[in-house]
Amino acid sequence: MSVDTRQTSARLNDDELRTLDAHWRAANYLSVGQIYLMANPLLTEPLRPEHVKPRLLGHWGTSPGLNLVYTHLNRVIRTRDLNALCVWGPGHGGPAVVANSWLEGSYTETYPDVTRDAAGMARLFKQFSFPGGVPSHVAPETPGSIHEGGELGYSLSHAYGAAYDNPDLLVACVIGDGEAETGPLAASWHSNKFLDPVHDGAVLPILHLNGYKIANPTVLARIPEPELDELLRGYGHDPIHVTGDDPAAVHRAMAEALDTALDRIADLQRAAREDGAGERPRWPVIVLRTPKGWTGPAQVDGLPVEGTWRSHQVPLAAVRDNPEHLRRLEAWLRSYRPEELFDEHGSPRLDVLAWIPDGTRRLGATPHANGGLLLRELPLPALETYAVEVDKPGATLHEPTGVLGQLLEDVMRSTAERRDFRLVGPDETASNRLQAVYGASGKAWQAQTLQVDEHLDRHGRVMEILSEHTCQGWLEGYLLTGRHGLFSCYEAFVHIVDSMVNQHIKWLRVTRRLPWRAPIASLNYLLTSHVWRQDHNGFSHQDPGFVDHILNKSPEAVRVYLPPDANTLLSVADHALRSRDYVNVIVAGKQPCFDWLTLDQARVHCARGAGVWEWAGTEDGTREPDVVLACAGDVPTQEVLAAAQLLRTHLPEVSVRVVNVVDIARLMPSGEHPHGMSDFEYDGLFTADKPVVFAYHGYPWLIHRLAYRRTGHAHLHVRGYKEIGTTTTPFDMVVRNDLDRYRLVMDVIDRVPGLAVRAASVRQRMEDARLRHHDWIRVHGTDLPEVADWTWDG
């Protein structure tokens, strides 16, 4: 359906039109003011160069379109008493969203020094893109925002994440036509196949085609409209078009389009909720086609600006030096007739405020955009129910993620009514052994189902789509609006969201400094199907570098755990699910793994983050050991224990300490990470001068980069994944990367003073075992029986 401005009959009366336009003009005025002015905000005197900022940094191009959307959302929120949130995809529209928040009062409520008067307006203008001020994007600092617009592509998945399990919420989502070219955005259109019209709210995408990116036209603005309509219908939407450049006509068309869309959403929700309709709804989408930089300078220095990419940033760039530019800027500002919009104190006049919703209905004041306000404690059951029995270490095997799956099943169950917990993953929930959750919730699915399907559920809260980007975006949106969740992912492919998690961590870092932002539930990753167990996938599925990536980011917001068995995984997961404002990365195996610790031991060990496993070593407690065997990660832990056993057998006189590290940031200096150990603690654990042979799950140099300041660093020898991967057996993988038990024993022999000569024959025996492995695997394609059948005999 097309609400072309040329055909629309006026449904707004003149008064409504006038007040809507007043609001829009006010927002436009304030947007331009933020970009340009540092004084004389109301133009009470003629504009002079010194009123203009010395550095002009901002983006005008997208602002008038966003102002139009905000203005019209106000109207429908007010007339329909909607509970609404808006995700602003074109993030460079910072000035627009800030302007609207100031107009509606939420800005001043959030930042009381930016009053809704001339003095506050002056502050508002100056602070924008000013050092120490507010960013040019929609950002954590922006009231009403759950979406930072600096990196494009995530608006729509954030919007869906916000809408899931919020049945009364309308989530409008403005998608820029630049952003629409990105992969994550393109994939996220299909999120509507996962939106339950009964338990979820509605998402109303508003595709804003202003036609240009930084320097190019956009693809979607330059395909014929019928082709665009096919695309949007192919995505499962019904398009409604608003096209034009005459403000009055566009106001009328936009009002009608929103009314049409919201009527249809209400109908679809009613059909599903009251009539039990089971068809996947065809939700509306609004296509808003207005000029880039609309109402700005039409031409500058003889070149077209309004309606072109030249209006992307600052249309008039030389205002302080070029009197003609200064004059044009003043004319531009005055074209909004500020005297009609603001009273003599600089406060918005009643006409401007006619459509502002009340209280928390305002987009800048909705608690859904400050989700911590709505967050409830997750009902986590006692871990004892799920813990595996451990009579002695290493006597039994369990799949750690399978055990965790049982806990997650009960979390799912206990949130069945509240619906504030979701599990997301790229088609890997069962592969990652979490299938127990299906006992409490099916998989969200609104597309066709067949008899043969299992666990698909129109009301499910397990989310699976083969797009890590979409999973990440959904979960971020869900958490930012005050709920809980966990993302399970193959370890190697979580790199797909490296850049997304960067932005989320940046968001957390900023919000942690904003007192008005309430803490939200942490973003929890369970990384499994990890580097050491890619038997049938091989090299392309082997990459443990996400931990390195995460540890580059703000220490206050990132936590990394490598639980070595089932009970430690339970303890870590419990901790992560209770925590706030972190990104928690948990790396754990899905293959059968020895149980080392009882639940009580696991709790103590995880609380410490790193500790001596006395039962595994041979220290007598009277003096420091000869060597420390350290480990982090399930496979390295097994190899270290096997090495300790070999040492006990073959070199009983060597005193060995075994240290296991769960919380990898413990290795950092206490001044560099909140979890970092003091040097005193570190030396107590690892010694200051004894050799440490450290078997690490990932890239070995990470351990050096964390521990390089430690006294004993020169004695630290790390084994890990050296980017030598292939399709092979578990033990062959560790042999190829020199992380195997035999190599670790050789490392000890090479490093403990005096041992090299004395233990030469043992060393040779270890070499021989590695050779035996190579010979065996070539013929049998399996691991040596003594490795495959190994058990801890301690």
Place this chain on the structure above:
Amino acid sequence: MSVDTRQTSARLNDDELRTLDAHWRAANYLSVGQIYLMANPLLTEPLRPEHVKPRLLGHWGTSPGLNLVYTHLNRVIRTRDLNALCVWGPGHGGPAVVANSWLEGSYTETYPDVTRDAAGMARLFKQFSFPGGVPSHVAPETPGSIHEGGELGYSLSHAYGAAYDNPDLLVACVIGDGEAETGPLAASWHSNKFLDPVHDGAVLPILHLNGYKIANPTVLARIPEPELDELLRGYGHDPIHVTGDDPAAVHRAMAEALDTALDRIADLQRAAREDGAGERPRWPVIVLRTPKGWTGPAQVDGLPVEGTWRSHQVPLAAVRDNPEHLRRLEAWLRSYRPEELFDEHGSPRLDVLAWIPDGTRRLGATPHANGGLLLRELPLPALETYAVEVDKPGATLHEPTGVLGQLLEDVMRSTAERRDFRLVGPDETASNRLQAVYGASGKAWQAQTLQVDEHLDRHGRVMEILSEHTCQGWLEGYLLTGRHGLFSCYEAFVHIVDSMVNQHIKWLRVTRRLPWRAPIASLNYLLTSHVWRQDHNGFSHQDPGFVDHILNKSPEAVRVYLPPDANTLLSVADHALRSRDYVNVIVAGKQPCFDWLTLDQARVHCARGAGVWEWAGTEDGTREPDVVLACAGDVPTQEVLAAAQLLRTHLPEVSVRVVNVVDIARLMPSGEHPHGMSDFEYDGLFTADKPVVFAYHGYPWLIHRLAYRRTGHAHLHVRGYKEIGTTTTPFDMVVRNDLDRYRLVMDVIDRVPGLAVRAASVRQRMEDARLRHHDWIRVHGTDLPEVADWTWDG
């Protein structure tokens, strides 16, 4: 158009149908054999457990569909004498593509020990997913492949990259319906708006809807067919459907669909090339809907398998232990009637080979899939033309990337006829100051153009789309088929392709070990708009961690350069563009930057990768300096030189050495990276025991992780980006991160023995300067005049 199997009139005659089916059955037989058998390949005796591999690792589900496509591509290649390449998106179909390569003979030509007879078949079977054998995915080891299928999402952008500037090439691209859910794949459909029907080849996407992923139905298989058609038409394609599960009917339909598609492609190309048609063509796409695991076991243990997700991997899992499974496997294998397909020596019979194309027309033998064979030297002009004049260091300013742009313009020009060089970027070519290239080539664009547009060109070789994924995929496909290119990107957002570049580096690492793979041109990144100069974008645009990510990967394939000025950038870029089989990361600024080195000096310096800038220090050459000021990156270099100048002024008695590092891997030990320095070299440059204050462009701990083994490491003090970012001035950024000149001088004072007391007043002066900065910027929003106007006085 729908070629539904129920409606298709038979156009294949019986003989054709019989031979096509024979080939398909042979390929299916060989696929199953690879997954299961390690002996008795021709079933010359009844199948026994010991004929079956002990570990069953592989993916049957997608294989029959890929075999069908390969079989039918053979037919059209042969009948039309096509120059064709196929990109196999469902990478788990390794057994299928390998089977077809073996049938056509290209496998044996590539791997002579895998002969096309029973002995070779036995090897073929055993090696698959066997330790030390071949991967289960389509991989670098697979003849005819330019695409590793382990990580999904990149097939279609690879296909387009291969097609660009290959006017005679047909690039078929099988897209799995799982892969189709990913963001990168979803975005890449729009690549057709960038495909020039005159100078580029054709891409024929074959969307294979077998309906399931690992454990779920796929979205595109479960939306109504009319909705799918709208989606595909919205992407700009004309869909042709092939649907069915009766082999004979599907053969007929597939043959007709391919003929229809290829006729249409030929018509569209003729219209553009001969008739000068200027309309963007609507290219065909084939939608192939056949059962997952087609022709495999229909049910296993009472559960449906064929046509469901249960056939994804190994349908019969317990073959060695369960006699019923063994029996079923034998029946399954014999259902292909191997005796009709292979002669008594195990060689394929003539019927099977009837459609195999000749020589390099075979998909497994096309040189386009081994692009190094086709690669020509890039005509690089002499750098003297572009070099900036440097009479003395630091006296002039240039935008380094702007200077590089002039070189790239001439590379564009000199390849205008050859068309084997492309520049890709996400809408940032001009923003990154490379706009000079438009003098030699416009931007590829097939969508609508308007009067106001600039530099859009139906035949352009500058590629801009706001999708880093698509840019990366295009360039990879272009390079892998034997051409050259460069990707310019904002530094922070190159993380978007972290996972893609992982896979490309893995590809390079494997191909470097395959003697039959000819070296290809390196993948060159120009990372600019970097962390220190995000004045109007702020925190979301600040992330220098791509270097850390890259340096985790195989050292043989990765190179990282941080040229400090225009001439060093020219030298580094020239080197990168000439190199082979690397990923080169070049980090360089686009803002005006001091010129430090003449071209000749730059060449020598870049060849060394790191060196002393004698003119910047105050050593007298008779003894080691008191301190080394080291730097890497343009902004750190400027701050180090400013610090050196302050030291010369305020503490002339301190002997300072200035070291600049261009090639960051030089810091690594020589045993860890081919560019690593020996300890002797390192100590000569940095000393073994003098304090080194190192100003680094990125995360400071990277330098520690590279240099932790060096003798002098305990004296190494690194400053860099500490994840403290915001919208602010360039100098404020370095102050906030303690990388500024004043802080560096303080670091020197704190670290040179005996200086702390003697230079206390100088240290205070530095502190004062930082405070002055804080006061100034709060008021003026600009940098201190003495910083803004600073010049080198050496």
